[in-house]
Amino acid sequence: MILLPAWLRRIWAAVRALAVLTVLTGVIYPLAVTGLAQLLFHHQANGSLLAGGGRTVGSELIGQNFPESGYFQSRPSAAGKDGYDTLATAASNLGPEDVLDRPGRPSLLSQVCARSVAVGRREGVSGARPYCADGVGAVVKVFPYRVVSANQPCPATPFVARYQGMRVECARPGENLAAGRTVPVRGKARAVVPVDAVTASGSGLDPDISVAYAELQAPRVARERGLDLARVRALIRANTTGRALGFLGEPAVHVLRLNLALDGR
Incomplete structure (x- = not known):
């Protein structure tokens, strides 16, 4: 040994x-x-995959884009450059204080305003929201002797003519407004477009939308497909999941399953 x-x-x-x-x-x-x-x-x-027309069309866990007008649309996505990128799942990391636009990068508020206008135009409803004006954030910069509409560069006409007795000016391109006091201005508009239609989820891949957003899209989908509106609403109800454990969260509509049901798959 x-x-x-x-x-x-x-x-x-x-x-x-x-x-x-x-x-x-x-x-x-x-x-x-x-x-x-x-x-x-x-x-x-195996990925919770869903099939339609004899091929795999997606996962029930991952949201995706539906460019065709005859389909229900998912909520916005900040995952990747064009959204819905499973290799770049992420949020924008922008919060409610992000209200001032920067060159080449609109604020979260302006993104929400622009999305609301786009959804309203697509669904044939008002896209107006509080704190929004002409698709951008309704924000002024207040100085001792002047007020500037921060997100509307000249020659745009400011969304409000006067603020606290002073005439509101458009923002001069390249002007530094950091010294002014930032004031979001709440208008009288009532939001018709649901909040999940204008905000991205934390992962950017949420496969569900709210019942309110699905109901908003139902008339367009019915019209595009030549279906009875009651039939489309019945499909929404059939693809709606309730609250977890009966009391957690809100009912949600699974977009991919709903669109597969529309195709009869």
């Missing part, structure tokens, strides 16, 4: 432990978990 030096015995013991743990945790355990997942949760383990 060969006696190895103490330091070499320690290395040999470490190598054996590494080999055993690699087999246990790197081979046996993953295979066991994968096998159980395939046996017990086959649909979920």
Whole structure:
């Protein structure tokens, strides 16, 4: 029997432990978990994929864009450059204090305002919202002797003529307005477009929309497809999930399932 030096015995013991743990945790355990997942949760383990027309059309866990006008639209997405990018799932990280536009980057408020106008135009309803004017954030910068409409560069006409007795000016291109006091101005408009139609989810891949947003889109979808509106609303109800555990969250409509149902798939 060969006696190895103490330091070499320690290395040999470490190598054996590494080999055993690699087999246990790197081979046996993953295979066991994968096998159980395939046996017990086959649909979920394979990505919760949905098929239509004989091909895979998406996952019930991931939202996607539907460019055709005869389909229900998902909520906006900030995941990736064009949205709905599963490799760049993310939010914009912009909060309610982000109300001032910057060169090449509109504020969150202006993004919401622009989306609301676009949705209103598409669905044939008013896209007006409080704190919005002409598709941008209704924000003024207040100085001791002047007031500037911060998000409306000249020669645009400011959304309000006077503020606190002073004439409101348009923002001069390139002017530094940092010294002024930022004041969002709440108008009298009542929002018709639901909030999930103008804001992106935290992941940017939310597959659901609110019942209110689905109902807003129903007349357009019915008209584009030549369907009875009552039939479209029945499909909305059939693809609506209730609150989790009966009291958590709000009812939601799964957009991909609803559009598949519209196609009869």
